[in-house]
Amino acid sequence: MEFPKDLKYTKEHEWVKVEGNIATVGITDYAQDSLGDVVYVELPQEGGTVTKHEPFGVVESVKAVSDLYSPLSGSVTEVNDAIIDSPEAINEDPYGDAWMIKVEVGNDSELGDLLTAEEYQKFIEEEK
Amino acid sequence: MILALKKTPLYDAHKSLGARLVEFAGWEMPVQYSGVIEEHRAVRTSCGLFDVSHMGEIEVSGPGAFDFVQTIMTNDIERIEDGQCQYTLLCYPDGGVVDDTIVYRYNKDRYLFCVNASNSGKVFDWMKKQADADTVVEDVSGNYAQIALQGPKSVEVLRGLLDTDPEDISHFHFHIGLVGDAEALVSRTGYTGEDGFEIYLEPGDAAMVWQALMDAGKKSGILPIGLGARDTLRLEMGYPLYGHELSEKITPLEAGLGKYVRLDDRNFIGEEALKKQAVEGVKKTLVGFQMKDAGIPRADYEIRSGGKKAGWVSSGTSSPSIGKGVGMGFVEPSLKEIGTEIDIMIRDRAARAAVVKLPFYKK
Structure with a gap:
């Protein structure tokens, strides 16, 4: 299982890639593996806002529904519509093709609460 | 108090096959091995092996x-x-x-x-209560492990192991004999809509027979199948699952199972109530539906018609065979006709669906 070092993570199993004031958000390899086959995704509208720790969307496997929690607050500048038609990309390439939304970060201080790859890996080891 | 989960005699086999194990009815059971969709397809096109020893x-x-x-x-x-x-x-x-x-x-x-x-x-307690001195009711669950072999290649896979030609066991018949060296009861039954067998055997023989079947099915692409695909397979066929389509508050007539209720010249518990319901008609009835809007129906979602509550979803999933959200649910009888449009409330949004004929999956 992979946890790229250049990404930040949350305890709700999202990853964040920060470039300038734009944060790209997706779910981790661990999350997609736990979910199993992803068959449906619901994402917010472009131009909408997301709030830290609040649900911003939903992923569904054959078996279950899971909320997606926003790692940061801000406005949604881009949504990856391709995964709505091909949700299986979330299983295949969670850190690449299956990014979910890009957020213009409203509050820089929130970035400090994110976990490093090592911290996240340690967290999921303990959660198991 | 924490009660330890029961393990089937195939627990170690599941572990070594990399199964994800979950609690189910007090048992630690495999929910999936390689993935629900892949397992589902294996059973529809080739064959799969299920541990159903919890039954x-x-x-x-x-x-x-x-x-x-x-x-x-x-x-x-x-x-x-x-x-x-x-x-x-x-x-x-x-x-x-x-x-x-x-x-x-x-x-x-x-x-x-x-x-x-x-x-x-x-069920055991209830049966004991009805039994008289001439009838012995025994819970023999501990005497049996159960393995289901399901899929179009099942006959081929079982042929080399069974002491008779599996093709000679007709649908809903059973044979008592040997699978490999193990004594077993083998019935031509299943819960998937595919050809297949259910094999009852001594717990001590289960691991050996499981492995023999996996080996015999290797060239057919046999896969071990978890409870996840067991559920999608039965759902595509419109088969009921207790706790969803059946319960103490649902009658067989409401669940569309009238053909298994023989009311003529019979005298069984519930007969009077069911006769009355057969005459008066049911107030709720089970239908199958397919989503027209995006979304996946799930158990307990509300069904609406014309903006008003009209029932509930009993089971739902994304069908691996047809690639759409499908479900079963109880509605007012006025909504049961094929083609009737209903709304499924998915996270406070009304998503359109239409009543369709069961089963969802046809060969």
């Missing part, structure tokens, strides 16, 4: 067994011969369902009921 088994025997069995079941045991089995409901006096089960007829004085794991204690 309960109750044996009924004695000179009173025939009359007893006729008293507790909605179907009619007189319609089958020794060596055959039959699907039936067991009902309370008000027509609510105790359990759905397959009953195996060894002979007029001896029967085996295969009951749901979640209900086995309840």
Whole structure:
């Protein structure tokens, strides 16, 4: 299982890639593996806002529904519509093709609460 | 108090196959191995192996067994011969369902009921209460492991291991003989809509027979199948699952299982209530539906019609075979006609669906 070092993570199993004031958000390899086959995704509208720790969307496997929690607050500048038609990309390439939304970060201080790859890996080891 | 989960004799096999294990009805069971969709497709196109050792088994025997069995079941045991089995409901006096089960007829004085794991204690207690001195009711769940081999290649896979040609076992018949070196009861039954067999055997033989079947199925692409795909396979066929389409508050007639309720010249528990309901009509009825809007229906979602509550979803999923959200649910009888549009409330949004004919999956 992979946890790229250049990404930040949350305890709700999202990853964040920060470039300038734009944060790209997706779910981790661990999350997609736990979910199993992803068959449906619901994402917010472009131009909408997301709030830290609040649900911003939903992923569904054959078996279950899971909320997606926003790692940061801000406005949604881009949504990856391709995964709505091909949700299986979330299983295949969670850190690449299956990014979910890009957020213009409203509050820089929130970035400090994110976990490093090592911290996240340690967290999921303990959660198991 | 934390009760330890029960493990089937195939627990180690599941572990070594990399299964994801979950709690189910007090058992630690595999929910998936390689993935629900891949497993589902294997059963539809080739074959799959299921550990269903969690199912309960109750044996009924004695000179009173025939009359007893006729008293507790909605179907009619007189319609089958020794060596055959039959699907039936067991009902309370008000027509609510105790359990759905397959009953195996060894002979007029001896029967085996295969009951749901979640209900086995309840069914056993209920049967004991109805039995007279001429009937022995025994919970023999501990004597059996159960393996289901399902899919179009099942006959081919079983052929080299069974002491008779599997093709000679007709649908809803059973054979008592040897699978490899293990004594087993093998029935041509299943819960997937595919050809297949259910194999009852001693727990101590389960691991050996499981491995022998996996080896025999290797060239056919056999896969071990978890509870996840077991559920999508049965759902595509519109088969009921107790706790969803059946319960103490749902009658077989409401669940669309009237053909398993034989009301003529019968005298069984619940008969009066069901006769009355057959005459007066049901107030809720089970339908299958397919999503027209995006979304996946799930158990307990509300069904609406014209903006008003009109029922609930009993089971739902994304169908691996047809690639759409499908579900079953209970609605007012006025909504049961094929093509009727209904709304499924998915996270406070009304998503359109249409009533369709069951099963969802046809060959």
